[in-house]
Amino acid sequence: MDVTRSEFDIIEQLFASLTLGDPRALGLKDDAAVLGLPEGREMVVTSDCLVAGVHFRPQDPPESIARKALRVNFSDLAGMGATPTGAFLAAAFPRDVCDDWLEAFALGLKEDIELFDAPLLGGDTVATPGPLTLTVTALGTVAKGRALRRSGAKAGDVIFVSGSLGDSAIGLKILSEEISLTNEKHKTYLSGRYLRPEPRTQFGAALSELDGVGGGMDVSDGLVQDLGHICAASGLGARVELDRLPLSAAAQSVLEVSPDLIDIVLTGGDDYELLFTVREDAARTATDLAKSLGLRLTPIGVIEAGQGVRVLRPDGGQWKAARTGYRHFDGAQESGD
Amino acid sequence: MDVTRSEFDIIEQLFASLTLGDPRALGLKDDAAVLGLPEGREMVVTSDCLVAGVHFRPQDPPESIARKALRVNFSDLAGMGATPTGAFLAAAFPRDVCDDWLEAFALGLKEDIELFDAPLLGGDTVATPGPLTLTVTALGTVAKGRALRRSGAKAGDVIFVSGSLGDSAIGLKILSEEISLTNEKHKTYLSGRYLRPEPRTQFGAALSELDGVGGGMDVSDGLVQDLGHICAASGLGARVELDRLPLSAAAQSVLEVSPDLIDIVLTGGDDYELLFTVREDAARTATDLAKSLGLRLTPIGVIEAGQGVRVLRPDGGQWKAARTGYRHFDGAQESGD
Numbered sequence: 310m311d312v313t314r315s316e317f318d319i320i321e322q323l324f325a326s327l328t329l330g331d332p333r334a335l336g337l338k339d340d341a342a343v344l345g346l347p348e349g350r351e352m353v354v355t356s357d358c359l360v361a362g363v364h365f366r367p368q369d370p371p372e373s374i375a376r377k378a379l380r381v382n383f384s385d386l387a388g389m390g391a392t393p394t395g396a397f398l399a400a401a402f403p404r405d406v407c408d409d410w411l412e413a414f415a416l417g418l419k420e421d422i423e424l425f426d427a428p429l430l431g432g433d434t435v436a437t438p439g440p441l442t443l444t445v446t447a448l449g450t451v452a453k454g455r456a457l458r459r460s461g462a463k464a465g466d467v468i469f470v471s472g473s474l475g476d477s478a479i480g481l482k483i484l485s486e487e488i489s490l491t492n493e494k495h496k497t498y499l500s501g502r503y504l505r506p507e508p509r510t511q512f513g514a515a516l517s518e519l520d521g522v523g524g525g526m527d528v529s530d531g532l533v534q535d536l537g538h539i540c541a542a543s544g545l546g547a548r549v550e551l552d553r554l555p556l557s558a559a560a561q562s563v564l565e566v567s568p569d570l571i572d573i574v575l576t577g578g579d580d581y582e583l584l585f586t587v588r589e590d591a592a593r594t595a596t597d598l599a600k601s602l603g604l605r606l607t608p609i610g611v612i613e614a615g616q617g618v619r620v621l622r623p624d625g626g627q628w629k630a631a632r633t634g635y636r637h638f639d640g641a642q643e644s645g646d
Numbered sequence: 647m648d649v650t651r652s653e654f655d656i657i658e659q660l661f662a663s664l665t666l667g668d669p670r671a672l673g674l675k676d677d678a679a680v681l682g683l684p685e686g687r688e689m690v691v692t693s694d695c696l697v698a699g700v701h702f703r704p705q706d707p708p709e710s711i712a713r714k715a716l717r718v719n720f721s722d723l724a725g726m727g728a729t730p731t732g733a734f735l736a737a738a739f740p741r742d743v744c745d746d747w748l749e750a751f752a753l754g755l756k757e758d759i760e761l762f763d764a765p766l767l768g769g770d771t772v773a774t775p776g777p778l779t780l781t782v783t784a785l786g787t788v789a790k791g792r793a794l795r796r797s798g799a800k801a802g803d804v805i806f807v808s809g810s811l812g813d814s815a816i817g818l819k820i821l822s823e824e825i826s827l828t829n830e831k832h833k834t835y836l837s838g839r840y841l842r843p844e845p846r847t848q849f850g851a852a853l854s855e856l857d858g859v860g861g862g863m864d865v866s867d868g869l870v871q872d873l874g875h876i877c878a879a880s881g882l883g884a885r886v887e888l889d890r891l892p893l894s895a896a897a898q899s900v901l902e903v904s905p906d907l908i909d910i911v912l913t914g915g916d917d918y919e920l921l922f923t924v925r926e927d928a929a930r931t932a933t934d935l936a937k938s939l940g941l942r943l944t945p946i947g948v949i950e951a952g953q954g955v956r957v958l959r960p961d962g963g964q965w966k967a968a969r970t971g972y973r974h975f976d977g978a979q980e981s982g983d
Contacts (some may be wrong), residue, residue, distance in 0.1 A: 316974045335795065338865055338879050340722035342691035343793045348684040356693075356783050358770045371656055383679035399695035399736075399781040404975065433695045436974035438957075439776020444736040446693050446783040449678075456680045458672065535978035542675050549737035636742065637653045637773035 313325040314408065316434040323415035327422050327429035333395065334430045342430040344395070348451040355393035357382050357447075361440035363637075366484065371410050372417030373504040374443070379421045381529065382447035384508035384581040388527030390517025391449030393427035393510060399444040401437035413492075425510065455517040457525030457585065462543035466523045466586035469595060471509050472605055473557040474532055476502035478577025479570065488563065495559035502557075506581035513583055515598050521591025523612070528584045531576035534634025535584055536618045546615030552623045555607040575620060575628070578635040586612050611640040651745065653771040660752035661735075664759050664766035670732065679767040681732070686824035687787040690728035694719050700974075703821065705868060708956075709754030710841040711780070716758045718866065719784035721845035721918040725793040725864030727854025728786030730764035736781040740776035762847065792854040794862030794922065800980045801878035803860045803923035803949040804976050806932060807848050809942055810894040811869055813839035815914025816907065825900065832896035839894075843918035851922055852935050858928025860949070865921045868913035871971025872921055873955045883952030889960045893946040912957060912965070915972040923949050 314322065320337050321553035328334035333344040359378050361367040369377075383393045397419070401410070418613055422429055427447065480503030482488040483496055490496045508527070516522050524539035532549075540547050554574055556564065564570055587595045592608065599606035651659065657674050665671035670681040683689055696715050698704040706714075720730045735755070739748070759766055764784065817840030819825040820833055827833045845864070853859050861876035869886075877884050891911055893901065901907055924932045929945065936943035957965035 314975065319878060319975075338875070339726065339796050341690045341726045341728070341793075343726070343788070344689050344691065345790075352681050352683065352689070353678045354681065354734065354768065354783075354785070356734040356736045356769050356781070358738050358772050358779075358781060360738050360772060360774045361777070362775055363772060389676065389678045389680070391678070397691065397693040399693045399783075401695050401697050401779055402975075414832065431691065432693050433781070434974070435695050435697060435700060437697045437776065437779065438699055439697070439774065439779065442695075442697075442738055442776065442779045443775065444693070444770070444781035444783075446691075446734060446736075446781075448691070451680070453682075456678075459676050501763075529677075538675070564835060625842075637771070638651065638656075638739075 312426065314482060318371035319411060319434050320609055323411060324429060327415070327418055329422065329428040331428035331430065334428060335644065337431060347450065349453055351453050351456065353449040353451055353456060355382055355385040355447050356444060357385060358442065358444045359589050360442050364609065367440065369504060371413040373545070374420045375414045375417030376505055378417065378443040380447045380506050380508050381581065382445045383425055383510055384451035384506060384527040384529065386447055387508050387510045387513030388457065388525060388583060389451065390455060390513050390525065391451040392514045393425050393449045395430040395448045396422070396427050397430055397446040398432040400432065401435050401442040403441055404436045404438065404528045451517050457517055457522060459524050459526050459539045459542035461584040462524035462539050462545055462612045463588065464545055464612055464614055465589060467589055467592045467608045468479055468536065468547060468549065468586050468610045469606055470528065470532070470555060470609055471512060471583040471599065473555045473560060474580050475560050475574030475577055476557050477506065478573040479560055479563050488565060490563065492562065493564055498557065498559045499584060501583055503579060508581055509583045509604065512602050512604050519591065519594060521588035523586040523588065525583065525585035528580040528582045529578055531578040531634030532584065533575050533618050533620065539586065540616060540618060546613050547610055547618045549610035549618060549620045551620055551628055553607060555605060573632050576630055576634045656748060656771050661766060664752070664755055666759065666765040668767065671765060674768060684787065686790055687792050688793065690723055690724040690726050690786040690788055692719055692784050692794060693781060694722060695779065695781045704777065706841060708751040712751045713758045713842055715780040715782045716755065717845050718918065719782045720762055720764070720847055721843060721864040722867065723786035724845050724847045724850030725794065725862060725920060726788065727792060727850050727862065728788040729851045730762050730784055730786045732767040732785045733759070734762050734767055734783040735769040736766035737769065738772050738779040740778055741773045741775065749782050753764055757932045760777030788854050794854055794859060796861050796863050796876045796879035799861035799876050799923040799949045800925065801882055801949055801951055802926060804926055804929045804945045805873065805884060805886065805923050805947045805949060806943055807865065807869070807892060808849060808920040808936065810897060811895050811917050811919065812911030812914060813894050814843065814916035815910040816897055816900050827900065829899065832899055835894065835896045840916060843916065845918055846920045846941065849936060849939055849941050851875060853922060855933065856928065856931060857963055858925035860923040860925065862920065862922035865917040865919045868915040869921065870912050870955050870957065870973030876923065876971050877953060877955060879901050884947055884955045885950055885952050886947035886955060886957045887967055888957055890944060890946045892942060906957055909967045913967055913971045
């Protein structure tokens with residue numbers, strides 16, 4: 310069943326209610342949104358593009374695709390310590406997208422827009438001869454001067470990561486049937502982590518108010534590559550202990566059977582956990598903060614002089630991988646170290 | 647020649663200088679930009695998506711594609727009366743994009759970023775198996791409460807349009823060799839209007855300060871369709887005189903040979919001129935304002951009770967066309983009236 314709606318119908322019938330009546334959206338009837346900024350706050354803006362077949366599988370449930378497009382952007386905001394306040398969606402839909410699909414997609418958007426209290430403020434709806442391509446621009450705010458930056462790490466800082474790593478990359482392998490798993494609960498958990506990441510917005514916002522927090526970001530391209538960005542921006546190196554990496558029970562059970570998959574825990578990406586460094590004397594406060602939000606928080610290593618990320622195995626040897634993390638252009642694939 | 651750069655190289659080598667050193671961009675090293683808002687101003691945000699083969703021709707010069715992606719967004723800002731202050735680019739490049747193309751593309755971006763003084767503040771660079779897809783999110787500011795809206799038209803308002811209409815739609819027909827033209831100057835002018843629209847940012851900003859301006863927007867989908875949006879948002883109708891439509895000398899010469907092309911003047915879109923309504927007693931001020939900026943401004947009709955757009959031919963009959971303007975999803979194509 311092809312789409313029977315024009316883009317104007319799609320906007321009016323499916324997207325207009327996603328503004329939650331927010332006056333900044335002007336009812337999606339104008340070409341732009343008009344917004345202010347509360348006293349003492351700065352605006353944080355991020356824009357991420359997701360392509361079917363690259364960032365999600367075309368056959369993923371439309372609700373999940375919608376929610377993921379929002380969530381990866383909210384995760385960027387969380388990585389900067391900002392609280393989401395709104396989103397723009399520029400959607401290029403394949404011309405043969407059907408009404409049922411669009412309705413389910415809009416429903417997924419709505420769930421998360423309400424959950425994160427970040428109304429749809431505008432965007433664009435176009436047709437494409439190519440794959441579904443979604444660009445969300447998310448707006449957030451943070452107290453003036455308190456945004457977390459990649460460049461703030463100091464030598465001696467403890468490196469923390471929230472939640473658990475590798476679930477999503479393993480979940481994708483399960484969904485694409487590269488790995489088979491008999492434990493249904495683990496299967497559901499891991500694929501759910503791929504389909505519907507959990508941006509750590511509350512924890513990110515709380516971290517921005519904490520003194521002693523250095524380099525911070527969300528892990529989207531894989532731990533080693535993203536920690537490498539913090540190192541490069543801060544002009545320092547990092548040492549990570551392989552056996553400290555936080556794993557879910559489900560990922561642990563997969564790794565017991567396929568220990569080589571530790572590589573995708575380090576480089577697979579799509580984790581959307583918070584990665585940040587903290588001055589040693591503030592580490593306890595960060596831990597308590599995470600605890601108060603019911604969030605797992607794990608110290609995985611330290612920032613040190615030098616450059617690059619060293620991952621140490623329990624035997625003292627250094628982990629080496631074929632790549633450091635996700636790269637879009639293969640011609641430029643580099644080996645990790 | 648394939649791309650030899652990773653997305654990180656593309657960002658660092660080609661895009662980082664496009665921030666023009668603006669501190670809000672954080673050197674494109676973080677996942678988001680951090681920005682404030684001057685006292686007494688509101689932020690205006692728009693996000694437009696351009697797809698190769700839909701919004702531009704894949705073979706168009708990369709500089710033009712880059713500039714068009716920025717300019718259609720700056721035109722949306724102009725339509726709201728806002729002055730551009732920055733842009734985000736989420737680019738999905740085909741995996742086989744070559745370095746030369748990317749360099750020319752970045753050069754085009756740079757020219758306009760400098761021209762409009764709207765630094766690149768962030769974005770995303772990904773690979774796509776489909777056509778080049780560019781989403782620009784443009785930020786602008788306007789004095790508090792002065793943004794132009796589609797909903798502000800009043801019965802009796804004069805309808806104005808800036809510049810000339812139809813050039814771009816005719817220019818596309820020339821580029822795709824549907825029309826042949828011997829006059830080289832006209833050919834260059836018309837195709838240039840397609841390749842490099844002129845967003846009326848200065849005039850839009852000036853209009854926002856003028857009392858008596860009602861409904862306003864930029865013409866991107868065709869005059870009849872866009873004026874229809876102003877009518878619908880304002881709960882009124884519009885009467886347009888066909889022989890008042892502003893035409894360039896080049897378009898005029900084409901219409902003399904092919905008078906039927908008047909349809910694409912009314913519905914072709916891609917004009918990026920400003921369309922707005924003004925209280926009759928303020929019409930002279932608007933005209934003087936345009937004159938002071940060296941911009942052609944033409945009264946083309948009036949807002950009246952009722953609904954929809956009526957276009958009257960010189961003989962008093964009503965113009966009818968197969969469609970009112972550009973629509974992305976053909977299943978929903980409606981006839982104009």
